[in-house]
Amino acid sequence: MSDPKDFTAGFDSNARKAPVRVAFITRRTSPQVKVADEDQVMTHPGVFFRVAVAVELLTIALVALALAWDAPLEGLADPMHTPNPAKAPWYFLGLQELLHYFPPVVAGVLIPTLVVIGLIVIPYFNINIQAESLWARDGARRLRIVAVVALALCVFLAVFDVWVALVPTVVIAAFMFVAARSSAQSASRMRRWLYSKTLSFWIMTWFLAEAAVLTAIGTFFRGPGWSWVWPWRS
Amino acid sequence: MAKSLTTYLDDLRDSRVWRSIFRSGPGQSNLHHALVVQSNVFLHLFSVKARKRVLDFSVTWYLGALTFGSFLVLVITGVLLMLYYHPSVPLAYTDMKDLQFVVSSGVFLRNLHRWSAHAMVLLVFAHMFKVFYRGAYRPPREFNWVIGVVLLLITLFLSYTGYLLPWDQLAFWAVTVGSNIASAVPVFGRHIRFLMLGGNLVNANALLRFYVLHCMILPLTAIFFIAIHFWRIRKDGGLYAGAPTTVAEKEGER
Amino acid sequence: MADETKKEKSDGGEEGLDRRQFFVRVGLGSLAVAGLGTAVFGYQFLSPNVLYEPSPIVNAGKPGGYPPDSVTLDPATGIFVVREAEGFFALSAVCTHLGCLTAWKPELGIIACPCHGSKFNRDGTKITGPAPRPLPWLRMWLSDEGDLMVDRSNLIAAREFVRI
Numbered sequence: 001m002s003d004p005k006d007f008t009a010g011f012d013s014n015a016r017k018a019p020v021r022v023a024f025i026t027r028r029t030s031p032q033v034k035v036a037d038e039d040q041v042m043t044h045p046g047v048f049f050r051v052a053v054a055v056e057l058l059t060i061a062l063v064a065l066a067l068a069w070d071a072p073l074e075g076l077a078d079p080m081h082t083p084n085p086a087k088a089p090w091y092f093l094g095l096q097e098l099l100h101y102f103p104p105v106v107a108g109v110l111i112p113t114l115v116v117i118g119l120i121v122i123p124y125f126n127i128n129i130q131a132e133s134l135w136a137r138d139g140a141r142r143l144r145i146v147a148v149v150a151l152a153l154c155v156f157l158a159v160f161d162v163w164v165a166l167v168p169t170v171v172i173a174a175f176m177f178v179a180a181r182s183s184a185q186s187a188s189r190m191r192r193w194l195y196s197k198t199l200s201f202w203i204m205t206w207f208l209a210e211a212a213v214l215t216a217i218g219t220f221f222r223g224p225g226w227s228w229v230w231p232w233r234s
Numbered sequence: 235m236a237k238s239l240t241t242y243l244d245d246l247r248d249s250r251v252w253r254s255i256f257r258s259g260p261g262q263s264n265l266h267h268a269l270v271v272q273s274n275v276f277l278h279l280f281s282v283k284a285r286k287r288v289l290d291f292s293v294t295w296y297l298g299a300l301t302f303g304s305f306l307v308l309v310i311t312g313v314l315l316m317l318y319y320h321p322s323v324p325l326a327y328t329d330m331k332d333l334q335f336v337v338s339s340g341v342f343l344r345n346l347h348r349w350s351a352h353a354m355v356l357l358v359f360a361h362m363f364k365v366f367y368r369g370a371y372r373p374p375r376e377f378n379w380v381i382g383v384v385l386l387l388i389t390l391f392l393s394y395t396g397y398l399l400p401w402d403q404l405a406f407w408a409v410t411v412g413s414n415i416a417s418a419v420p421v422f423g424r425h426i427r428f429l430m431l432g433g434n435l436v437n438a439n440a441l442l443r444f445y446v447l448h449c450m451i452l453p454l455t456a457i458f459f460i461a462i463h464f465w466r467i468r469k470d471g472g473l474y475a476g477a478p479t480t481v482a483e484k485e486g487e488r
Numbered sequence: 489m490a491d492e493t494k495k496e497k498s499d500g501g502e503e504g505l506d507r508r509q510f511f512v513r514v515g516l517g518s519l520a521v522a523g524l525g526t527a528v529f530g531y532q533f534l535s536p537n538v539l540y541e542p543s544p545i546v547n548a549g550k551p552g553g554y555p556p557d558s559v560t561l562d563p564a565t566g567i568f569v570v571r572e573a574e575g576f577f578a579l580s581a582v583c584t585h586l587g588c589l590t591a592w593k594p595e596l597g598i599i600a601c602p603c604h605g606s607k608f609n610r611d612g613t614k615i616t617g618p619a620p621r622p623l624p625w626l627r628m629w630l631s632d633e634g635d636l637m638v639d640r641s642n643l644i645a646a647r648e649f650v651r652i
Contacts, residue, residue, distance in 0.1 A: 038287070039285070040286060041286050042271075042282065043280050044270045046289065054300055055299060055302075062304070062346060062353060065349040066345035066349055071345050073334065073402050077327065077402055078403060078406075088411065089393065089394075089397060090352070092412075104414070105420065116383065119383045120380050204366055337533065338535075339533045340533070
């Protein structure tokens with residue numbers, strides 16, 4: 001590290017007089033370790049003014065939207081008459097699309113619960129904290145595991161006819177295959193970038209791709225009776 | 235003019251009345267700027283200093299701040315809309331028509347509220363993905379990530395409860411479908427649905443419960459968790475700026 | 489070049505504005521305009537344009553339904569319909585003290601308020617009590633169908649009778 005200090009370190013039995021904190025920083029688990037000193041600015045006005053400008057710009061954009069487009073309002077609620085199709089707001093459309101394939105227990109309760117639990121536990125798993133490539137160690141064995149899992153997932157989705165969810169799974173699996181076959185010394189920058197990605201990156205990107213595809217399907221490709229429509233034809 | 239505006243403001247800030255309210259007094263020194271933050275009950279949630287790197291746009295895209303900004307717009311427009319809304323059937327729907335045609339600026343406020351709601355849901359998801367992809371959830375920030383997931387759920391529930399309030403076809407059937415999904419929870423499903431709706435059907439009781447949830451319970455919960463979220467940022471060492479030299483960088487990955 | 493810009497900044501207070509002062513003024517000015525606009529629109533938003541309250545105009549029915557020389561209270565609308573020799577007139581039955589509904593006492597020939605003891609004559613003038621003003625006369629007229637119409641929001645000062 002730096003030049004040796006001209007004092008001796010010791011332990012005092014009086015914890016109040018000489019408080020001791022010992023931290024073991026294991027390799028690549030804490031984001032703070034390497035930086036010795038940092039440029040700092042005062043929160044006021046440095047942070048506050050920048051945030052104020054950002055929020056002001058957002059408000060201007062929202063006001064412009066509000067002046068240009070009216071929020072929808074349909075007819076009075078009528079328990080006797082269900083509109084067709086009855087679509088949820090866009091952030092639930094992905095879920096509603098899943099409901100088309102799986103029973104409500106699975107699509108409405110099980111999957112969202114698993115997603116939430118999955119999100120919560122991310123930072124408590126070591127493999128998500130380490131920032132090293134998924135293929136850095138044990139590359140061949142890990143590729144075999146990924147292949148098996150991807151295949152099982154594809155079979156499961158095919159069995160339930162969830163063809164739309166199959167597409168992102170296959171795409172992501174293909175990219176993972178390319179990443180496994182690359183290295184930090186690969187010729188193209190793309191392959192080097194793919195190689196460096198962690199397991200948590202791949203899982204989250206798969207989840208993001210699935211959510212985007214399912215939401216897009218629910219928004220644009222579903223018509224009356226939740227039947228398939230081609231948006232450019234209707 | 236002989237004295238500039240800044241001198242007038244400085245004199246104001248130096249006055250006895252001002253000093254009795256805001257202790258910081260006039261001045262542009264770092265001490266003064268530090269006092270502005272430290273001696274304010276709301277602002278001292280934040281640290282006095284921040285790492286400069288963190289303020290670059292490319293680091294966070296300011297998504298967290300924008301999410302909070304859209305929340306503020308929603309609270310303000312929401313409170314104003316509450317003044318012309320009766321949470322009863324079928325007055326709720328006629329009130330929506332009133333807001334559209336009769337109330338001055340009614341259409342604007344309702345539109346602003348609706349689009350800000352969509353924006354907030356979009357921004358909260360974007361914020362979550364940005365935090366994930368730059369690794370800002372890693373220790374010591376893991377619990378703040380959990381608080382963030384909680385805030386995501388609160389945002390979705392706020393949006394869902396607000397969706398029913400116009401009492402139009404869209405609202406009614408969206409909630410009918412949603413409450414039926416809730417009843418699919420094993421063992422407790424029917425009870426959850428009964429409590430949620432205040433009955434067996436989506437009717438006046440359901441509207442009132444969703445109104446109280448949307449305007450009182452969930453916003454208070456959100457503010458509670460937002461305060462914790464900001465506090466944890468500070469106590470975990472400030473916003474994560476990404477270490478400038480990592481082993482990954484040395485190996486030429488980025 | 490640098491010297492010239494330095495001089496511009498330093499003499500900004502005496503002659504023209506320097507750039508910073510200009511932008512400060514523009515900023516504060518636009519803030520003031522925005523604040524004023526918000527205040528105006530806010531006030532307009534907060535004052536309702538439509539009220540869901542009963543109309544102030546009351547249909548008191550046919551004049552024949554009132555006996556000569558009578559004082560009739562309609563508690564639902566809070567008016568007295570009075571028929572005297574000179575014709576009809578209408579009084580507000582709301583006590584001018586604190587808003588209680590007054591009552592006609594035929595045995596005493598007065599209008600009395602139960603809340604704090606104000607007493608009025610049948611023409612609205614005050615006899616005694618804490619009420620500050622007499623009971624006001626209300627505009628009354630005959631409709632096309634021959635009904636007595638009273639506008640509770642229209643107070644008249646003069647003693648105008650509706651003759652049939």
